[in-house]
Amino acid sequence: MRTAIISDIHANLPALETVLADIAGAGVDRIYCLGDVIGYGPQPRECLQLSQKFEVNLLGNHEEAVLFDPIGFNPRAKAAVEWTKQQLMSSDRPREENASLWKHLDSMKQTHEEGDIFLAHGTPREPTREYLFVQDCKDDPAKVNELFESYGPSTAFVGHTHVAGIFAEGPRFITPKEVDGKYQLGSGNSIINVGSVGQPRDGDPRASYVIVEQDQVEFRRIAYPIEETMRRFKRTPLPENLALRLTEGR
16 A cells, blocks of 8 residues: 655645646555645645545644634734635635535544554644654754654654654654665654645755655655746735745745
């Protein structure tokens, strides 16, 4: 069974469509999404509609903010949340379609456990909001070790920081480049960040996701038409920097 695990689409439809095309060509059997389908980007409705076909959809902090309150969000992120809410309640679209999108949001669960893997948006300990940063391995190793002990299976997959890589025992962070894009599970506990489809922040603007088959994780980076996403931003009142950052992968 080949499973694609994606996260942090952030309403970037060109990125999502490009990744889904790559997934289709890779012989993947199912798609699991770790949350933040919406937020920041210009096409939340279209991305949510596509995500309804995924086998698993987890609740990200941006879905939580739209459903409840944008706790801890900066002003630009809050503005994007409010605009997203308006898009999902648009009077220009059929009422049934709006209701379907809100029902989909409400159905998203915080975690998913299956065999030897655990899925969450943020961390296994605090699935929706907590961040696990690369620098935590050096600055707060106790936190990383506590996270390793906060879930049952040996491997957890997360998103949220938009930086792909492996948190391994030590603790230490392993970049996909260090393992030539492929990581073998089974040598101890690990927390794997799948990166971001729609807003990478590791200096590489290409969309990021992983494919898992048995005990192997393959990290994939896919170029998508960023210029088209930026054109679509211009049709919205969203802050300009949310579009400009896409070109730098920041």
